[in-house]
Amino acid sequence: MELKTMHTADNNIERKYLRAKERVKTLKEFYCHLTIYLIIIPCLIWLNYKTTDFPWVIFPILGWGFGLTMHAMEAFGYNPLWGKRWEEKKIRELMEKDDFMLF
DSSP states (O other), X not given: OHHHHHHHHHHHHHHHHHHHHHHHHHHHHHHHHHXXXXXXXXXXXXXXXXXXXXXXXXXXXXXXHHHHHHHXXXXXXXOTTTSHHHHHHHHHHHHHOXXXXXX
């Protein structure tokens, strides 16, 4: 009995470690993305200022900024459309269906 309890505790620790490692990787990727954005965008602004009067730099700022925002939402676990509450609600809904089939 004690061996089984220890084995389960080891599995829980290992799962927590793997989830934490994945989370750190996701955060690291986001901060790398943010750093590159903060380096490149000022360069593009300077290039736009030096080459033309048309403010074309607004397009990469907005487009890349939107992508960066989506990346931040993923990295920090915020999703207003398909977040944890939506998942739990959908699971309950499917489990309550009488004709729900397991594959």
